[in-house]
Amino acid sequence: MTGNKAVAYKEPGKVELIDIDYPTFELKDGPGVNPANVGRAVPHGVILKTVATNICGSDQHMVRGRTTAPSNLVLGHEITGEVVEVGPGVEFIKVGDICSVPFNISCGRCRNCKERKTGICLNVNPDRPGSAYGYVDMGGWVGGQANYVLVPYADWNLLKFPDKDQALEKILDLAMLSDIFPTGFHGAVTAGVGVGSTVYVAGAGPVGLAAATSAHLLGAAVVIVGDMNADRLAQARSFGCETIDLSKGGPAEQIEQILGVPEVDCGVDAVGFEARGHGHDAKEAPATVLNSLMEITAAGGALGIPGLYVTGDPGGVDESAKKGALSLSLGTGWAKSLSFTTGQCPVMKYNRQLMMAILHDKVSIAKNVNAKAISLEDAPKGYAEFDAGAATKYVLNPNGYLS
Structure with a gap:
């Protein structure tokens, strides 16, 4: 055998x-x-x-x-x-x-x-x-x-x-x-990326980089990738992405410096449930990415969420997080008529x-x-x-x- x-x-x-x-x-x-x-x-x-x-x-x-x-x-x-x-x-x-x-x-x-x-x-x-x-x-x-x-x-x-x-x-x-390529592509498609779109991808790991690649393939005008890891941000820049360093704070102000407005047409969460807050020495805060994407995605836009979320997390920061229950600002998403797509690609x-x-x-x-x-x-x-x-x-x- x-x-x-x-x-x-x-x-x-x-x-x-x-x-x-x-x-x-x-x-x-x-x-x-x-x-x-x-x-x-x-x-x-x-x-x-x-x-x-x-x-x-x-x-x-x-x-x-x-x-x-x-x-x-x-x-x-x-x-x-x-x-x-x-x-x-x-x-x-x-x-x-x-x-x-x-x-x-x-x-x-x-x-x-x-x-x-x-x-x-x-x-x-x-x-x-x-x-x-x-x-x-x-x-x-x-x-x-x-x-x-x-x-x-x-x-x-x-x-x-x-x-x-x-x-x-x-x-x-x-x-x-x-x-990762179909998953990143799915994130970009479900975020509504098309010709001329401005796109923010949260996370410069492999799925985030695949989503950024997919956004370019779909015709995006500007693709912005946010992360705290300098090497991963450099990798995103190597194929034409704009980048923002989230160890310096939230994405809105840095997006405005790039686009002239503090929002994008399309948002992609390529981080998932182990997300951290923004700023130097930020601690784990699993709802950070989803809440920040709702803030910086234009009204009527969409969020693609290929990042993994779970129903059981023994290491969750609190009892709610251990069950996958996150403190989302759903009112923001509702008020802005945002669409969400989650789950396996x-x-x-x-x-x-x-x-x-x-x-x-x-x-x-x-x-x-x-x-x-x-x-x-x-x-x-x-x-x-x-x-x-x-x-x-x-x-x-x-x-x-x-x-």
């Missing part, structure tokens, strides 16, 4: 490379697996040899101990791989295909999937709508920061790259299609179009997010550096496909 190593969450602040079973076409019991999913047959699945699998800010929430993730949960929902086995129910995907895996698992059969709401599939997670690989409370599908991974409903879920050699030439860019709504933009040199997403390939063995170091604020998107290379 082929060996399989994987990156697992051990305890707050610690991940470790462990040995796990080679995948089979059945969901086995294990850390985080919903009991109702144990024994679930997956004849519609394939086994991938992992080409690239990325470290995500959403993984970091678990690694910091800010969720109820159990020890030994195998991490990784940003997966690109080569098909090495197909289940008996797979018709169109073939051995040897290189494919992008949307991070949200969906069945393609339920009402929500048929309405392109693949982030809230009704059939893959017994607890609630929506699922993902290697994530707490998402059904227990094993993560892809491993040599091999099982992908269910393969004919539906997988985005096959049209030419294998071309794909491998652009693999760092294509690796972003599993999550429905990756399949965007990933093919973004793949074509990459393959035909319309966008350089890997460069913009400063993607860097590292070995599976270096994953703990990558997690630590990313958590410390590195302006880098770490891409794990379990099987040597990446140069």
